[in-house]
Amino acid sequence: QAHIRARLADPDLSPMSVARFHKVSLRYLQKIFHERGTSPARWIRDERLARCRSELNDPGLDHLSIALIGERSGFHEASHFSRLFRDRYGVSPREYRKRRESVELFG
Known part of the structure; x- marks a missing residue:
């Protein structure tokens, strides 16, 4: 999980790249996460999405565009980011x- 968090901005971050990095099969990685319900x-x-939500909550980052906040967490298409964020947070x-x-x- 620390490996993933450190690379959230990487658009090439994927389950396969994580499995490769840790020298395990994709199936084994999926099994580990499945045991945790995801x-x-x-x-x-x-x-x-949680990182984006945190950054949108930070007044110190108001100078950043919403698209840039999405990009900083690996969402390189603003519309895709917006749709996923809306689905997750309403x-x-x-x-x-x-x-x-x-x-x-x-307030």
Whole structure:
């Protein structure tokens, strides 16, 4: 998991690249993650989304565009990032940031 977290921005990060790095088969890697109730691909995606959510929550990063925040976590297509973020958190990245800013102003 530390290996994955350190490479979230790498667009080539995949379950296969993780398995290769650790010199295990893809099937074995999938088995390890399955025992924890997930898959390597899902875990990578969820970690990327969590990092983006954290960065969107950070007022110190408001100077970064939403697309750049997505890119910093390995989402190199803004529309794909936005769709995955909305599916996971129920709002678009833009709306998520806007709500945080509203709370800061009026909270």
